[in-house]
Amino acid sequence: MAEPIDFYFDFASPYGYFASLRIDDLAASHGRTVRWHPILLGAIFKVTGMKPNLQQPLRGEYLTHDVGRIARLTGAPFTFPDSAPVNGVAASRAVYWLTDAHPEQAKLLARRLYHAHFAEGRDIGPAETVAEIAATLGHDRAAVLAALQDPEVKDRLRAETDGAVGKGVFGSPFFIVDEEPFWGWDRMEMLDRWLATGGW
Template sequence: MSKTVEFYFDLGSPATYLAYTQLPKICEQTDSQLLYIPILLGGVFKATGNASPATVPAKGHYMFQDLDRFAKRYGVPLKFNPHFPINTLMLMRAVTAMQLRHPERFLAFIDCLFKALWVDGRSLDEPATVGAVLTQNNFDPNEVLALTADEEVKAALKTNTEKAVQRGVFGAPSMFVNNQLFFGQDRLDFVLEALS
């Protein structure tokens, strides 16, 4: 039976972006399956009483220095987004919609949005910017926007988020291997160990 990593993610987290760049390689290396589970980080924070490390100025400053170190180690681009923190409700509904309605384009969709946020530093709080990014990447922004209003899509994101909290998720990225929780992109060595 194939091993699985359940990857609970929200686009608005730079640490999640870094985990996203590394998990496919880890899964390929260990012949494991990567399951992407979109959640709303704001909903997780509200339910658990947690908050972004960026809300503590000294911790936030350190966090971005540390993430930069990891990006260099991984050999991936990372740029601090000047618009951080981003309200990701609409984005994560769009991600959920693509996973449900267009699974064949799901990875290309999240890839272009992660890149827009954490490589290009785009303001994905602004619908016009989101529309431009989607158009540049051959997605129809009107179709995507319409999907974010779909009741089934809204319910799916809400359910994912609630189930994540029930499983003990308090932030992103969170990964499960055999029901064991690993939190943070700096715990990928433990994910690899659990899969090996």
């Protein structure tokens, strides 16, 4: 069976949000599955020396224009959140809490969190908000809050972010298929063609 596609994203990334709406269907059309990896770009920026896009002159203004344009192009629900760029630590920990035992539930939670943030404009930074959103999927609120403080869950997020850096990941979304890296929502067409042709 073909190897899964690794999908790296930060919950603060609107481009990651748009990618999350499509990546599983794209993969399935080529007989692939997807491993979802929430990461923390803040930690990665310490390696690359970059700053968040919204904090960069010119680039920040372009991003706010561009993501609205993508939403109109794709028909994706979108509201630019006042809390951007959000701190995705709690959201990412919640996903890893579920990943090993319940990978599909982990993906569903990631989608729900992304929707709350970029479709509804909610601030998903607070742990209470993450637990509230997880509860809509049937997870016990107290168990979620406890998981967010679990040292193993915290270590998992750190290890995943460090591991992403080790594989050359520096942005969101970032895809790796058969060791071939693709960065950005606008590389999904190239990724689709790569999968269809076997590369070039």
